[in-house]
Amino acid sequence: MVSQTRNSKQWHAALFAVSIALMVILVAEPGWxxxxxxxxxxxxxxxxxxxxxxxxxxxxxxxxxxxxxxxxxxxxxxxxxxxxxxxxxxxxxxxxxxxxxxxxxxxxxxxxxxxxxxxxxxxxxxxxxxxxGASPVVDMTSTTTSVNLTSDTLEAVPIGRGLQQLFAMTPGVTTNRVDVGDSWMGVRASTESYGQTANSKIQIDGIDISDGTSTGVYMTSLTLEEAQIRTSGNDAEVSTPGVSMVAVIKSGSNNFHGSYIASIERPELQGSNLSDALKAQGLSDTEPLKHLYDVSGDLGGRIVRDKLWFYGAFVQQDKVAGVVGFASGPGPDGRYLTGDEPLADVRTRLTHGSVKLSYQPTRNNRLIAAWQPTLKYQPQGLPPEPNRFRPLESTLDYRNPSSMYKGELQSTLSNRMVFNVVAGYGGYLADYVPWRSKFAAPVVAGNPPRLDRETGLNLGANPKTNLEYRDKWQVDSGLSIFPERGLGGQHELKVGTTLYWRRNSVGWRVHPSGDYTLVFDRLNNVSGTPSEIQIRNSPTQPDARAYYYAGYIKDTWRVTERVTLNLGLRLEQQKAFLPEQSKEASPQFPTLFPAASYDRLDVLTWNTVVPRIGLAWDVANKTVV
Missing domain, CATH: 2.60.40.1120 (Carboxypeptidase-like, regulatory domain)
Structure with a gap:
């Protein structure tokens, strides 16, 4: 049953009541x-x-x-x-x-x-x-199609360290680009599951870092102990129909353990595919690699034996390579796009960190805290810029800090009732700044962005001043109950809630060179003729919100030794709205773009009640249908 409504008071009241009832149970009988x-x-x-x-x-x-x-x-x-x-x-x-x-x-x-x-x-x-070594290879009770990738597998397979590499190793999952040896490092990849594009759920230590169909937070697989990627048949714990990943960050133990890795690629071993046809188009080189290095190290161990443990990691990847036709300046003739321009390089640097603490004050209670910051740095701008039609003098400085952090409580008081609650954040900031660039021409008045429509060439200051953020705060809790055998078999019950608060924004800051672009074209057979001016409404920083509230119940019912039913029911509300907000007047075009205030706008409320059912039949000891 699916309905859309602007008045959701009854839904909120019902879900609130379910959440309160669940929390009362959790307080009375904690487990995880x-x-x-x-x-x-x-x-x-x-x-x-x-x-x-x-x-x-x-x-x-x-x-x-x-x-x-x-x-x-x-x-x-x-x-x-x-x-x-x-x-x-x-x-x-x-x-x-x-x-x-x-x-x-x-x-x-x-x-x-x-x-x-x-x-x-x-x-x-x-x-x-x-x-x-008699480990089972088939889960005889699950109806979820999944692949598990252990740290041993990740270390043995010659792949890059990007999180998207894990999807490429999963049957039934495809990505929108092929990444060989981290050649696309720092680029988010969208995923498809069995040909269907849908939102992903990517949990790292219980925190969802996904952004639509892609990984919203850049991650490295070095810090992961194991990852499970589920492609179909998800139970009531998962909302979205797309790919679902559950990954666990490495933890410390009573024994110290670590690894230290360094690798580098140089151009001496690189070939060239610059053909005569490409040379005829004015290209003097393709995308030569200057260097790609990857250094990393991690260490885990004890602070207090049997009580307090730590894990930490540091990873840095740096790539400098050429881009087809990307010029550092005009050629000897003082012009661009003539094939004689000196070429420039492009740098991408990813710096990752990871810290995880585990504390066990009592036998039945554990506290876990984790933090993973990442910085993506591209001093010549974000692809598809820079390129043949935007030379070095018109680039910008791009920085993309992102992070994941969480706190978690795991508590056990009974061998038949367990509880877990995790709260945290996953998100990123995208910062486009032309005036911070070390390579661009001065971003000052008199050097506005310019576009020649006839040639496609972009000169002057880069027009982008975007400040974008994707924030997601979340709380997940679950209570599992394992009653004695009865009611026609063995049951494992779980009830839980999922609460997400998302905030998105794509804003523009005031441009020192002018919040406009001068456009030229070939008019009346005359090249370089002024044709129009594009004016931007700056500054703007809209605030868009989306809240997700969900409750679920599921039962893993082992009817017999060979037949398992996985039953579930999920109630969920997704609410999108724009809170009350205001904007400043444009300092350059106050008449066109005056200051304004806006009332709250409820965009959409989406309510769902979704049943889930699955059957696992153990046909033979190692065969399940």
Whole structure:
């Protein structure tokens, strides 16, 4: 059911009531759950096939930070350990009078529900049966189509470090450009899932950094422990039908660990595809690489053993290359576009940082804080500028700082009820400044932007003075309940809320060379004839808002050992509006663009109630439909 309305008081009241009810439950019975975490469950039996209660199941892994988790099998022989981080585990089953059963080097990936059954043989505790490397490769309960990319995979595959490289490795996902070795570093890529373009949800440590179909915040895969990319079949936790990524930043542990990498590319190993046909068009070079270097390092470890851990990383990539026809100045004839101009280079530099702290004050409570700042710097401007028709003297300085930060609480008081809440921010600022450029001609009065329509050449000061921002604040919470077996099978329930507050703006600042562009053309067979003037309304900095409120409930219902139903219901409201705001008068054209004030404008309210249903049938031990 979908409806559009301007009066949403009833919807707000209903969703508010649901949120309050959920929060009351959370306060009364805290626990935690998050889609990036995984589960290990199974049944312990003896050699006759009878269920074995009271078996001690111990999980150890460097990923746990606290060392180990211990549970005991129940009356029906079943056990369950949830909310586990991705990593390599050792699982030990112990009971007096029986041989220990040990599963070593068990790889658990993000969001995976792994079934691990154990058969205990009669014998002494000093005797052990050890199975190595028997990690499951198929999730028998999930109806989501996904691919998991571990840090080992990312290190082994020869790809660039951009986040968009991960999408290129995912079956069913395509991007709007092919990036070989980070040749497109610093360029956001939009994604399609099975040929359909739709908004993405890209969560880094629980914070959504997506901007429509692309990654709104520049990221590097160096800092990721693992990423899961979901292409279809998302459950009620996910709103959008497009690609959904869940990635986890590396964490510290009781042992210190790190990596340090440096690489560089030079032009000596680069070929040229400058053909005679291109030379006939006046091109003297294509896009030669001057250098591309990538330096990085990260370190994680303990501050207080079993209590406080840290992780930090630094990455810098710098590329200097030519652009077809991009000139540093006119040729000997004093003109552009004649093929004899000296060529200029273009620089792109990405600087990433990452800091993550994990604190476990008690066995059942954990606090996590993370911050990832990034700066994209392009002193000759943002592509498709600079180019053949905008030489160096008409470029600008472009800087794009972005960041992701979050705080998270994970708390467990019961083995049947867990809770998680994460709050944070993901966004960026795009800053176009011609007067800050070290290479452009002076941006002063008397040097306004100029366009020759006949040749397409742009001279004078660069007209862009944009100041753009994309801000997204968010709070996600979820309560998972694991009732005892009943109601026709085993249930895992989850209820949660998602709250987003987005603010977008694309503004123009006052231009020192003039808020106008002089346009020339070939008129009456005379080139360079003044034809028009384009005037800009500056300064402007509009403020647009979009708020998202959602609540969901879902049930992973294991009807039998081989059949699982994934049921869900999601209620969501998306509200777009322009708050009350005002603008200054244009200092150069106050009559055309006077000061003005604007009342609040409600643009659209979109309400949805969406059911989700999926069926997973374990046809054989490693085949699921």
């Amino acid at each position: 759950a998050q889609s990036a975490l995984s589960t290990i469950h199974g049944t312990v039996r003896d050699e006759s096939g009878a269920a074995m209660p009271g078996v001690t199941v111990t999980l150890t892994s460097p990923s746990l930070q606290v060392g180990q988790i211990v549970v005991v099998s129940e009356a029906d022989g079943n056990y369950r350990v949830g909310e586990l981080p991705a990593g390599v585990y050792r699982i030990a089953f112990e009971l007096a009078g029986f041989k220990n059963y040990v599963l070593a080097d068990f790889r658990l990936t993000i969001g995976f529900v792994a079934r691990v059954d154990a058969t205990m043989a009669v014998g002494g505790l000093e005797e052990s049966i050890t199975v190595t």
